[in-house]
Amino acid sequence: MSLRLRLFLILALATGAIWFSAVIWIEHSTRAQVTRVLDARLAEAARMVSSLLEDRRIAMAGDGAPVAIPLDPHGDYAHQLSCQIWSLQGTLVGQSEGAPQVQLTGAQGTGYSQSTVGGETWRVYTVENPALGVRVMVGDSLGVRDRLVSGVIEGLLLPMALILPLLAAALWVSLGRGLAPMHRLAEALRLRSPSDLSPLPAGPVPAEMRPMRGALDDLFARLAKAREAERDFTAFAAHELKTPLAGLRTQAQIARIAPDEATRSRALQSIERSVDRTDRLVRQLLELSAVEREGAAAERVDLGQLSAEICADLAPLAETRGVALICDIPQGSEQTLPASGFLLHTALRNLVENALQASSEGGKVRISRRGAVLLVEDDGPGIPETLRARACERFVRGTRGGDGSGLGLAIARAAMERLGGGLELPPSAGQGQRAELHLPAA
Structure with missing residues (x-):
């Protein structure tokens, strides 16, 4: 999946989630507002009818037939209201056009209530007038309220459905323009010659691309x-x-x-x-x-056994040069440590071989251990101070280069660095040179 498509999907999903949350919040808020306004309208209509009865502007028929109750004709919502006037004895004495024939609510006293009439839920406000001996009930169907709220939500969703494709197109184009510097960089790298390792051309770069x-x-x-x-x-x-x-x-x-x-x-x-x-x-x-x-995979290495093997391998060279090769590291479990046997063997062998090459006939080369440090000491002329800083570079020979290649110290240092340790060549006070292999921590 391309980065552009991934960002587009993330932004589209985030925008859709925000809009969906907004629709839910608007639906909840609209329903609460509609309920509050229409409840107030119910109470207003019920009190108005009760007031008209008291002022005798609505006369109740003497023959017992329910009179027609006119409601405020202003607004479409007035046609959705139903009004009933019941005597306190339970006789219907008046009702509005289209009102149900059964009592809207059985609640007593003045106030709001809900009831089910003909399988439909109604919200009713009742005004009880003891002076006239009647109860005025004004109600509307909750289905009407649901349709009002649904109309508001549909009014929001229709423009949203029209805007979403335009928004998606704008997001896609904007992401393409925003990622253009990355595409230019990729094209510059694609056209670059394999031998061209110069820095990238200078120019304005977005802050997000500067680290890359x-x-x-x-x-x-x-x-x-x-x-x-x-x-x-x-x-x-x-x-x-x-x-x-x-x-x-x-x-x-x-x-x-x-x-x-x-x-x-x-x-x-x-x-x-x-x-x-x-x-x-x-x-x-x-x-x-x-x-x-070589990787630095750890294994248990017996330093005494390792030193003995190296001494055995280099014994012919020591004998040829007339140099005594001494190993002062005993074998045993207390001499083991976790390290790469190949790397440690390579580093130590090259140091010992270098020491033998640098020693004169009758000299000594000693291998010993001091804590986490392996020591290789010889009594040769040592490393001149002028070469000490470069002694571990490749093909750098000392004053007694002889048959040496100038690679021994470079190999030893590289092996110890791969191990996580180090190689040090401290200055000697007199004759000879000491090389220190600092072993990595367990």
Whole structure:
């Protein structure tokens, strides 16, 4: 359902409900007014007839036949009134033309009453005149009153029935004009090139659309930034892959034309290092991609077991570099916490691998825990202060870059951010560097 049709239906239903409520209120109010006015007219007519009897302007026949009672001829309503004059002994002594032949009401005394005569309900006002020994009754049928009220309501509903289609058309056209800025915005977005991430053109915008316009501009800015980062990442990755591949080609050529076994052995060792570097770079690129897709679904992770697995995986690298790899986190239930095992494993492994690459032969790399913080410490040269602010950016290497790709810290930070934690690299007082993985709260 379109927004225009939805708004139209809402406004149409609301308008109809208001009009229907107004009709009910007018019907109730009109009925009350009609009852009050016509009751007053009944009382006025009954008192008038009683007054005329007292003034002997209406003479009662002596032969006992009911006399004809004239009522006020002014107005159509006078023709709907019926008048009867009964003696206190219960004899009909006078009546108006068209009045029922039976007594209008059996109520005693002066006042209003209702009765049913001939299957029809009547509203009657009685004036009792003891001096003349008569009761004057003037009444009208409630059906007459209902017809009066119905006439008023019909007078309202007929114009309403004629106006409703015009109102609906006006609502439809007005909504179309009111939603025109939204349609113009949609058309501008439809015609925009996929590569155009510039802000929307400036111009007058309705207040209700300003938040949406601002959100779109913010989205375009974030998409442009993400696209730029993706281009930079692709360029850096291509450059980093090109360097070892070029080395591989050169060393392969050297090995092929080597004049002696020693030269060929050195070339093959260089090829092996280039392959290892390329393998690590590809693995880290895949890890970075996986980290950015991975959800932070929690599971029970044993930090001691996780650290032991990482130490076992990196033991060959530690042995090759002549570095002691120490794990100070015991295994056990008291070392478990809810976290994503993949993200935590990726972050910790990259920190340990970076620490091994940065450590000199004979150095130490230690994994420990302090409350909700995992620590990875090495005794290498540390991160220079000039690079500390950018150390976690992609492809940023330290002064001892060596075979590193500059992705380890970036992967660790991205993994911890997905976990809801963080990575900190505090300055070291002397030799070495400490990396802190701040775990998320349980």
